[in-house]
Amino acid sequence: MDFGPYLFLASLEGAVTAAVLALTAAGLSLVFGIMRVVNVAHGEFFMLGAVIAWWVASLAGGHPAVGFVLALVIAPLIVAAIAALADFLVLKRVQYDPERTIVATIGLLYIIQQTVLMTYGPEARPVEAPFNHRIYFPWFGYSTYKFFVIGAAIALLLGLWLVMTRTRLGIVLRATQLDRETALAFAIPVERVYALTFGLGAGLAALGAVLVVPIQQAHYLMGGDPLLLSFIVVIIGGLGSLAGTVVAAVLIGMSDGIISVFFSPTLAKIIATLAVALVLVFRPQGLFGKAAR
Amino acid sequence: MAAVTPLLSTRGLSKSFGGLRAVHAVDFDLPEGQIRALIGPNGAGKTTFVSLLCGRITADEGNVHFAGRDVTALPAHRRIQAGMAYTFQITSVFPRLSLHENIALAARRRLGHDREGVRAAVGHALDMVGLAGRANQLAGDLSYGHQRLVEIAMGLAQAPRLLILDEPTQGLSDSEISEFNALIRSIASETTVLLIEHNMQVVMELAEFITVLNFGEVLAEGEPEAIRRNPAVQEAYLGTAHA
Amino acid sequence: MTPTAKAFLLHGGLVLALVAGHFILPEYHQGNLARIMALAVYAMGYNVLFGYSGLLSLGHAMFFSAGMYGMGLSVQHLGFGAGPAFVCGILAGVVLATAVGVLALRTTGVAFMIVTLMFSQAVFLTILYFTPWTRGDEGFVIQPVDRMLFGIDLSDATYRYFAALVLFAIVMLATSRLIQAPFGRVLIAIRENEERTRMLGYDVYRHKLGAVILSGTISAVSGAAYGLLFGYVGASFASVQYSILPLLWVLLGGAGTIVGPFLGTLFMFYLIDLTSSITTAYMLLAGAALVLLTLFAPEGLAGSFRRRLAPWLP
Structure with missing residues (x-):
């Protein structure tokens, strides 16, 4: 294949990665923005989404689309419920202290991951795509499902944006983000808002996972990469900024797709992790954020 | 002048x-x-x-x-x-450390490894603010007024x-x-x-x-x-x- | 009895008990204890930064593995003997800790945690990237012939036990002296109230940097020693898990106490040892322990003991 088509293919793959990443990172960003805590177990909520999707799809039987649609609804809901429960049982009790929350969510990470290992097992299992036509370009064929992933992610992010800007719920969330004390004074039930936010954040990761699981199989260790990439995206996009997160997700997703075509994926990851560390050290407001004060 | x-x-x-x-x-x-x-x-x-x-x-x-x-x-x-020595408007002591250690930290920067010198400076500063008997209490356990005095003693101990x-x-x-x-x-x-x-x-x-x-x-x-x-x-x- | 005397008795007693352990315990547990002592050195290094200076790092595996690979690679590729290789490991730790400290200390709190996590991840990936030299995941063995230190064969179980014990005792003594010294006192002050410490005229940044370097170096000592004593160097020791474990050990044993790191390492080692015979998902226990400790016992074992019974405990 020539260079041009090669780059085109890499861009398509990058766009799929970016779409899933944007959803997952938006969840992490939402939690950080509103609750001011870093959820290290975010990748495990992603993994749970994929595993539950497999479970729902294999129970549903019939046409693959039935199972997939069911999974798309059920998996994020279950994951959100688990996350809200974790918020209620653990995070609330450490009063969302930033450092203790990180330690506690590291604990959650292992609990979720190892529980899945004990129940679901160490195998990687696929979920069949709801449809799998191919579009033929002059150089290669490409699955229509991957275009669907991109479209679905855009639609979901637009939905999230509408919720945040146009609904009462969005106003409540943004008010809590701006100032917890004032929100309390205005009789906003901050505790419930936090549980909801944590659930919503985890649900977004699960949504991303359900979309990706027909392409990439469900496995108990699959949470590591999304966690790392989401960290990168949220930090580069500016901690807590949803728009910055989406821009950074597209940037990182596309470049990840393109870089890993030309470089070894390990080298790409080394560069990415160092970049994140250095951004935090020298530009903590993110590459796109405005300097604070 | x-x-x-x-x-x-x-x-x-x-x-x-x-x-x-x-x-x-x-x-x-x-x-x-x-x-x-x-x-x-x-x-x-x-x-x-x-x-x-x-x-x-x-x-x-x-x-x-x-x-x-x-x-x-x-x-x-x-x-x-x-x-210069500065005492904070809002009391800022080391609440989980003893009074002695609070003041010793202030004195030690200038006296370094001279243990006897530090001990004497701490005793003197606590004496001056009238907290001499409480050297082993935790600063956080004191009343607000006493914590303000600790703060002043920390200022004094820096000479x-x-x-x-x-x-x-x-x-x-x-x-x-x-x-x-x-x-x-x-x-x-x-x-x-x-x-x-x-x-x-x-x-x-x-x-x-x-x-x-x-x-x-x-x-x-x-x-x-x-x-x-x-x-x-x-x-x-x-x-x-x-x- | 003065607090210093009590502390001396406690620490001396622990060392004596460990000496006795060699003559009393079955061989299997001696092997475990040798590992625990070497790893407790790692935990004590972590404790210097987390327990005494109040800086939570999520990337100490990079220092542990710097020591291990600094030692291992110089044996493997430069043909060094155990002694010079051990020094190489320590130097690798000093250099890495200095570089990481200078950069990471520009941040605080959560950002510091993430920066250390990222640097450590970069070190881990670098080890994988240079698989032709490091043998990546698979790792490599340090042959018994390369494990002779001053004519002592460290692959022999008895010598190994006592080598680990000597190292453990030295580091325990060193850290307890450190926190009595003015430098250590300032670290504790920074942990308790950073702004007040600065306004007493202390250079907070330089003290923190010193703490990172000391902590990183002790961790590297542990890594180099572990590689020498047990004859294996592998990438898994650089993974995130090995950054989380010292945090867990120190939290469990009691952050900011001298015996805490050893207690935490001992308990967790045996908990995992017992669990892993039942299930492969033994890290479940580590996760549960982290959550429970954060929720109910943030002071850990030695910390609770100090609060309830023994306020003199260093």
């Missing part, structure tokens, strides 16, 4: 937060050995001004000279090492050339205040004192000279009696809610 270089002086010292001019073009001279009070209505920029002096915040413009050198570019800890006290009598009882006044007078022979104070009784009793800040600028300077009679000062105080 004009021939003597002051211990501390500022020229054109300014600091803004956003659009607000917290401190504007302040020229200030403090001769060695004086007890100076810095007063002014709430929000006059007193705490900002002393924070600029000791380097907790950096100035936008102007400079600070201390003990014969320009310290404007020095970070806070270097200015403290040069002989500073300039002791900056930010509202030291806030939260002290009347009897504690009179002990505080006696304490400051007793150290005045060795140490220059810059006192931010709301309690006018304390100011009038202790201060040899008063600087009045209003809206971040020097409104008046003079001896206590002159300041008391100054109409501009009276208006500044009466014009706002009396503190």
